[in-house]
Structure formats: structure tokens, C-alpha cells
Amino acid sequence: MNRRQTRLFAIGSTALATIVFVGLTIDSHRQFPELTNADTITPAVTRGKDVWHEYNCINCHTLFGEGAYYAPDLTKIAQHRGEPYLTAFLKDPSQFYDEQRHRRLMPNQDLDDEEIASLIAFFEWVANVDNQGWPPRPILVAGSSIPGTSMTLAQQDASGPGSTDETLPPGSRPVSEEDDPVALGDALFNSATPTCSACHSIAPGVNLAGPSLAGIASRAEQIIGSEEYQGDADSVEAYIRESIVAPSAYLFPGEMYSANGTSFMPTTYAESLTSEQVDQLVAYLSTFK
Amino acid sequence: MRYKSQSVAYWYFAVAMALFGLQLVFGLLSAAKYLGPDPLLYILPFDVTKVIHTNLLIVWVLTGFMGATYWMVPDESRTELYSTRLAYIQLGLWTAMGVTAIIGYLFRYGTGNKLLEQPLPHKIVIVICMLIFLYNIGMTIKKSGRFTTTEGVLLLGLASAAVLYIPALLHYENYTVSIYYRWWTIHLWVEGVWEMIQGGFLAYLLIRLSGADREVMDKWLYVIVGLVFIAGILGTAHHYYWVGVPSYWLPIGGFFSALEPVALVGMAMYAYYAMRRSGLAHPNNLALHWTIGSAVFTLFGAGLLGFAHTFPSVNKWTHGTLITAMHGHAAFYGAYAMIIMAMITYALPSLTRGRSEDSNSLGYWAFWLQLAGMFGMTLSFATAGIGQVYLERILGLGYLDTQLKIQIHFLMLVATGSIFAVGVGLFIYDFFRLPPRLSVDRDDPALSTQAVR
Structure with missing residues (x-):
């Protein structure tokens, strides 16, 4: 191949990939409302998303498996734990986990009731997004699906x-x-x-x-x-x-x-x-x- | 240094090195928190140290890219820079942006959007800096009338990096859609246009260091760019699998992600053949170490370790575990940190006084300690990640209980991270130990050894 042909290859393959990518993006937008239940994005859900961002949650936790790996994934947390538990946890995480035993503890974020309720509404929305069935089996925060394996x-x-x-x-x-x-x-x-x-x-x-x-x-x-x-x-x-x-x-x-x-x-x-x-x-x- | 204005690169490199050092401080702090309990829980919690660690990486790597470009373009176009004043204004603005962003993060002033945490005013300053930079470089090339392929690829990479930052400035109501466009910036940077930038620097260094034939290098460069984009653009899909997109992204991501290493194999081959063909005639052997090292470590960290977990059926289990951290550290270091250190090592004898081109043993210690340390860190994340995948994702042991069972790997991470930090410390010390040279003078070693091609 001479220089001109290699240049054509570079430009051609980039253009082709870009066209396909943009086409798929347009189609994805067509499907987003259904996949993400966009009609259930209430003001509370949006507010919860803002709370999630404001408190920098993603730099410890993951959502849809994206974020940091220092704290548990929260994609399905609203399906695993009910609102009374999540509210009580967010009020004071140290009531539920011991830093000496787990070597890690979520610092109390001093969230007010409105912030907590919105955050839980956001988690509810996240848990119901059609995300190809991920995670394939529940990710537990603590304990174990198989009794005994979490024991010393x-x-x-x-x-x-x-x-x-x-x-x-x-x-x-x-x-x-x-x-x-x-x-x-x-x-x-x-x-x-x-x-x-x-x-x-x-x-x-x-x-x-x-x-x-x-x-x-x-x-x-x-x-x-x-x-x-x-x-x-x-x-x-x-x-x-x-x-x-x-x-x-x-x-x-x-x-x-x-x-x-x-x-x-x-x-x-x-x-x-x-x-x-x-x-x-x-x-x-x-x-x- | 053949052009006086190239000396602006020194100040860019100096800022990059200082921020690199700071990045490691926050990296080690974050790693130590994995061992816990954390005495700084309410002073400097993990989310703060981690956001500073990743943002410093982005800022210092971009600073390094800019410095290296200001060094390379006069050399390639055989002219002084269009405006050194603009270059200094840009550096001042950029550094102020970086430093205030970091201070802001200490007080949780940020968007909380992974890797795009920069607040809007900072994002706007980033765009302004990029525009000043591209204008300055563009005018330099226009003035000289000499535009090489290497420059073309580099410039196109830098310009696309600026364009791809635009989706990051917009607001999305739907969290899934916001993730979708976040990867347009992050993925298409690191697995697309930044690889173009790396390829451009690599070609420049190989031409200068090993005397490789420019015609051959240009062809290789085009082929690599073609391969990067044909795989990289659709490879964005591997970030989409589980975030709420249509199911066709899974096979597309699996197929094109599998192609992504091909370009990196090409890059490593081209570096190796260039070295084999022309031998090691250039006295700055250390710069060649960094250059070849970057090509090889990219193949390992980005290519092999990326491929290890991008198939949907594998990623289903490994997604969101320390496996990602394994790949991330090795890939960023090999592709971007190492290519900048290659450019710095190549330029440093000209940019500082009293430094010979025959590299000193301090430089070799810095190179090998960093490599050993980063390899060890990669293995620590890998072993921790594999343990996590089996215990937490497959057996169903709780997250916290799993983390307790893989503590030993975090000890290993802190130990190997410390070795890496010593290597980086030596590199930074070596950089700053001699005063800068700010003019073109006769005792510049580069003037006698650097053939003009």
C-alpha cells in the first residue's frame, strides 16, 4: 500500500464507523423512553439524581456498575431494601455497619428528609430501567446468599x-x-x-x-x-x-x-x-x- | 533545542510533573483507605481523594500533551511558535483552572459526574484554553507552510479531543442518556483521539531517535489511525451494555472491542521494527526506553487487559469490580503517562542546562521502578478483582464481606504503589534538579546529534 491508500483507509474506516455509530445513536434515542421508563421520571426522581450528583456518590459507589469500587453497587438497592430501611440507613449509616468490623464505613452525609426521599425515588427509577438483566445475580451489601460463606x-x-x-x-x-x-x-x-x-x-x-x-x-x-x-x-x-x-x-x-x-x-x-x-x-x- | 520558543514546553512539563506528583499522593491515600478503618473519614473521605486522583490525571496528561506539542511542532514545521505569549497565557489559565478545581473538590464543589466533575466555569475555561492552543499551533504551521503527517495526526487528535468535550457541557434529564454521552467524551478520548495523539508523538520520537524512514512511518501511522477508529468508535458499546440501551449494543461491543487491540499490536510492532531497523544509534537511549516501553505497555494494559473483560458474557460478571481498576491503571499509564515521559526525556537535555544526552542512572532507576511498581499494582488489582468477581458476583457473598476477604491484595497494592511512587519521585527529582535552558545556545547537545529529517 502506498501513502495515499493508507490515508484513504484511515479516512474511510473512520467515516464508516462514525456513520454507523450515529445511526445506532439515533435508534437508541428512539428506544430510550421505553427502556428507561422515561414517563416515570418525576420531579422527585430528577431531584434525587441531583442529590446523587451533589454528594459525589459516584466516587465511592457504582450505579449500573459505573462509578468507583470502594462501596457497593446500588443499581437494584431499591428492590433489595424497602424505604423504611433505606431511610434509616441514610440517616445514620453507622447504625448498620461497624467500621472496625468491616474496615469501611459510609460517612454520614447529613441528608435532610426531602433529599433522602428524592434519592430513594431516584433509586426506584434506576432499579426499574431495562438494563439487559444486569447484575446476573443480586449483589448483596453484606451477608451472603450462601449461608456460612460469610462466616469466619x-x-x-x-x-x-x-x-x-x-x-x-x-x-x-x-x-x-x-x-x-x-x-x-x-x-x-x-x-x-x-x-x-x-x-x-x-x-x-x-x-x-x-x-x-x-x-x-x-x-x-x-x-x-x-x-x-x-x-x-x-x-x-x-x-x-x-x-x-x-x-x-x-x-x-x-x-x-x-x-x-x-x-x-x-x-x-x-x-x-x-x-x-x-x-x-x-x-x-x-x-x- | 533549535528554536527558542520551544522552551515554553519546559514550563508545561514542569506543571505536569508537579501535578503528577500530587496525583500519586491522592492515589496512595485512596489505596490506604481500602485497608481501613479510615482516620480521615470526615476530613478527606474516599470520594474526595478519588475524584482528585482521577482529575489530576486528566489535567496533567493534557498539560503534558500541550507541552509536548509546543516542543514538537517547531521541530516538525522548522519555525518558531506563532506566539509564546499566548502559550504562557494559556498555561496560566489552565493551571489556575486545574488548581482551583482541585481546591473545589476538597469542598465537594463539582458536578458528581464521573471523570467530568469539573464545574461549568472550569469546563468553559478548559474550552477556552483548548481554543487558544489550537489557534497557536495552527498559526505556527500556517506561518511555516510545512505540515507533516505526524503533525496532521497529532493536530486532528487534539482538535477532536476539544470537539468531543462538547457533550460534557450539556445537561441531560435522563441518567441513562447522560451516561450515553459521557462516554462520547471519555471513551472517544482515551480509546480514540488520545491514541491518535500518542501515535503522533510515537512517530515523531521514532523518526528522531531511531532514524526511521518518514515515508514508512507515515504509512504505519495512517494504518494505525484507521484501525483505532474502526474499532474504537463502535467499541464505545462496551460501556453501554448494562446502562439501559437496546440489546444490539452487546454483540456490537463484543465484536469491535475485540478488534481494539489490533491497532495497539500495530503500534507496538511499528515501534519495535523501527528500533530493530535502525539500531540504537541515538545517544538518548533512555528516551527510546520510554518510547518503546509506552508502545509495549499500551498493548499490555489497554489491549490485552481491556480485551480480558470486554466480551459481554465476561463483562456481565466483571463489570463494576476492581477488574476495571486493573485495566484502567495499566492502560492510562502505558498509553499516556509513558508517552509524555518519553517526550520529556527526549527534550530534557535541550530544555535544561548541564544535562548530557547519555542518560544517567537516575533516569533508568526511575524507569524501571515505575514499570515494576505499575506492573505490581496491575497484578494487585487483578488478583483482588478476580477474587471479588468469584466471591461477590458468582458465589453471592456480600460486598463488604468480600472486601474483607481480599484485604491481602490491598496490602500488595499499597506496597507496589509505593515502589511506583519512588520511581515517579526520582523522575520528578531528575526533571527539576538542573536549571532550565531558555535560549538556543551552542552547548545544547541536541544541536550536534539531532539530524534534521
Whole structure:
């Protein structure tokens, strides 16, 4: 190739790529309103976007996987956590995470109520954008989809203090109808929607979004015997059942679990689980003495 | 230095070096925060150190490009610059813009839009500086009547960089659309027009240092530019996969991103053949190290490590993890930091007094410590990123728990980052240890060794 031909190649390929790119851009604009639900971009969403920018959130977090890698991705956060939790978190992140334990903590941004509400509206919009199904599996902030993997080596040691056979990774063996209700409850603990094990660990001391359920039976006895308890349960089994179907009947202490008298736990189990299934879960959980 | 006005390059390089040093301070601070807990949580949180780290990079690299252009154009067009006064005014404005932007970031005065955090007044000053710069260079070439291919590619690259900054000045109501156009600036800069600029400098250095034939270099340069754009423009798609665009961007991104390394292979080959063909006759061997080093490290950092995670089926898992940081550090360093240090190393014996062209051992230490440090940093990010992808994205361990399990890689990052910082420190010390030469005089070593081609 001589000099002229190489120059033609440079100009030609650039021009061609540019034309295709501009064409695809025009077509993308045609599709943006539908893909991004542009009709749901309310003033609150726009305001939330401005809050997101104003507080430089993107230089720690990612949104659509874009940003900095120092803090969790927030693309689907509004689907994972409800508004009461997100509000309480944004009011004071240190209530939920410990800098000594996680070695990292979000500084309190001193957001006011209006800013928080707008930011959550923006996250709601982001979570519903059609983005080719990314992320392929949920990105959790803390804890684990697979119980046990978030534990330390000492906690994983089956012979360690506080261990029972039940702390072995559940779901490790298949269950059938003939199985003991406890085994069925065990399987249900990891398969109900939303799955219990996403928020509750059964390992002692491992508190995730919800408190650890290790030792729940003994704890239930103390709770129903105490004066603070306002619920209707008169037995350990009844207490656990009540906790599943009416989570706010008794609020477990700690600002990370509830706010304004409402538990952060989903209230959908009363409808999504059959009475028989709740029995199985109760059977399973009441084994944790 | 054959033209007195080339000495403006010294001041551009001096500002670039000072900002480079500052960039590392904020880089190391950010890296240390990965180890935590952070005693500066409420004084200098991560978002502030990180935004300063990346913005200093952009500012110093552009300062270096401008300085290197002011050095190269008189040489290529065989004339004095059109106006040194304009060049100094431009540098003053530019530096004031950069410094006030950094101070503003300390107080969260910025747009909060990744890499385009510059507030609007600063963005306008950036555009004004670019226009002064292009006018000055354009008039210099017009005055001389001699316009080489190398200059043409360089100028077109710089002019396109200015044009592509325009989408960054606009406001978008829809966050997805705003991301879409952010990449017109960022991606088309670093994987498009900046590569043209790098190619232009590379060709200039190879012609001067290895005596490569200009005709051959010009042809290579055109082929490389063609390859950069045919892959780079549509390769923008690899930033679009998961932000809310139509699905056809996935296969387009996968295919054209896979082509992106081809241009970089071409660039490395052309640098290597130029060196092989004409040997190492030029006494400034260190400048040749930086030149070839830049071409090779670009192939590694931008080409290979970029390719490692741009296929949609891979990127689905690696997107938004430290894998991106791995690629980003190696690519920017190889392609842009190294080519500027190559230009500086080539020009420095002429720009300072009492420096021989036979490069000193300090310069070699700076080169190898930087290379070792950056390679180590790349490996640290890579190992941390691979761990993160498997634990967090594939196994579903929480983000915070995953970060705890990959702490050892952050220790490695701080250690190798410190080695890199020592290398950069030596380079900066070597730059400033001798006084500048501000006139053309007889003891300039370049006048005796630099053949006019």
C-alpha cells in the first residue's frame, strides 16, 4: 500500500464507523423512553439524581456498575431494601455497619428528609430501567446468599463453640414430603421468597440484615416472659409463628432492625406461605435452643 | 533545542510533573483507605481523594500533551511558535483552572459526574484554553507552510479531543442518556483521539531517535489511525451494555472491542521494527526506553487487559469490580503517562542546562521502578478483582464481606504503589534538579546529534 491508500483507509474506516455509530445513536434515542421508563421520571426522581450528583456518590459507589469500587453497587438497592430501611440507613449509616468490623464505613452525609426521599425515588427509577438483566445475580451489601460463606474460619469450624448439626450448610441434601418437618423447614428457610437466609443467619453471633436466629428458642422463652412483650404468644412455637406472620408484634432491639415501631422484615409471609409451611419453619427454628 | 520558543514546553512539563506528583499522593491515600478503618473519614473521605486522583490525571496528561506539542511542532514545521505569549497565557489559565478545581473538590464543589466533575466555569475555561492552543499551533504551521503527517495526526487528535468535550457541557434529564454521552467524551478520548495523539508523538520520537524512514512511518501511522477508529468508535458499546440501551449494543461491543487491540499490536510492532531497523544509534537511549516501553505497555494494559473483560458474557460478571481498576491503571499509564515521559526525556537535555544526552542512572532507576511498581499494582488489582468477581458476583457473598476477604491484595497494592511512587519521585527529582535552558545556545547537545529529517 502506498501513502495515499493508507490515508484513504484511515479516512474511510473512520467515516464508516462514525456513520454507523450515529445511526445506532439515533435508534437508541428512539428506544430510550421505553427502556428507561422515561414517563416515570418525576420531579422527585430528577431531584434525587441531583442529590446523587451533589454528594459525589459516584466516587465511592457504582450505579449500573459505573462509578468507583470502594462501596457497593446500588443499581437494584431499591428492590433489595424497602424505604423504611433505606431511610434509616441514610440517616445514620453507622447504625448498620461497624467500621472496625468491616474496615469501611459510609460517612454520614447529613441528608435532610426531602433529599433522602428524592434519592430513594431516584433509586426506584434506576432499579426499574431495562438494563439487559444486569447484575446476573443480586449483589448483596453484606451477608451472603450462601449461608456460612460469610462466616469466619472459626465460625465455620463445626466443632467450634455453639455449633450444632444445623449450622452445616442447609440444602446440602434433598428433601421429600416424607421427611421430618424440621428438614422441610430447613429447606424452606432457604427457598421461601424472599428467602429467610438472605437476612437471617443460623450461626451464633452472625447478624445480617436480621438478627441471628441461633438460640431463638431460649430467647423466645425469655421474651414472652418479660414485661416489654406485648404480643399474643404463650409458647415458643407461637412466638416464632407470630414473628413470621406479623413481624412487628415484637421488635427485636437494635436500630438496624426496625424504625418507628415497624420491623424491616417483609410482611408477606402470612400470605405467601401455607399454614403447613409456617409450621415447618416453626419446627425448624424452634430447634435452635 | 533549535528554536527558542520551544522552551515554553519546559514550563508545561514542569506543571505536569508537579501535578503528577500530587496525583500519586491522592492515589496512595485512596489505596490506604481500602485497608481501613479510615482516620480521615470526615476530613478527606474516599470520594474526595478519588475524584482528585482521577482529575489530576486528566489535567496533567493534557498539560503534558500541550507541552509536548509546543516542543514538537517547531521541530516538525522548522519555525518558531506563532506566539509564546499566548502559550504562557494559556498555561496560566489552565493551571489556575486545574488548581482551583482541585481546591473545589476538597469542598465537594463539582458536578458528581464521573471523570467530568469539573464545574461549568472550569469546563468553559478548559474550552477556552483548548481554543487558544489550537489557534497557536495552527498559526505556527500556517506561518511555516510545512505540515507533516505526524503533525496532521497529532493536530486532528487534539482538535477532536476539544470537539468531543462538547457533550460534557450539556445537561441531560435522563441518567441513562447522560451516561450515553459521557462516554462520547471519555471513551472517544482515551480509546480514540488520545491514541491518535500518542501515535503522533510515537512517530515523531521514532523518526528522531531511531532514524526511521518518514515515508514508512507515515504509512504505519495512517494504518494505525484507521484501525483505532474502526474499532474504537463502535467499541464505545462496551460501556453501554448494562446502562439501559437496546440489546444490539452487546454483540456490537463484543465484536469491535475485540478488534481494539489490533491497532495497539500495530503500534507496538511499528515501534519495535523501527528500533530493530535502525539500531540504537541515538545517544538518548533512555528516551527510546520510554518510547518503546509506552508502545509495549499500551498493548499490555489497554489491549490485552481491556480485551480480558470486554466480551459481554465476561463483562456481565466483571463489570463494576476492581477488574476495571486493573485495566484502567495499566492502560492510562502505558498509553499516556509513558508517552509524555518519553517526550520529556527526549527534550530534557535541550530544555535544561548541564544535562548530557547519555542518560544517567537516575533516569533508568526511575524507569524501571515505575514499570515494576505499575506492573505490581496491575497484578494487585487483578488478583483482588478476580477474587471479588468469584466471591461477590458468582458465589453471592456480600460486598463488604468480600472486601474483607481480599484485604491481602490491598496490602500488595499499597506496597507496589509505593515502589511506583519512588520511581515517579526520582523522575520528578531528575526533571527539576538542573536549571532550565531558555535560549538556543551552542552547548545544547541536541544541536550536534539531532539530524534534521
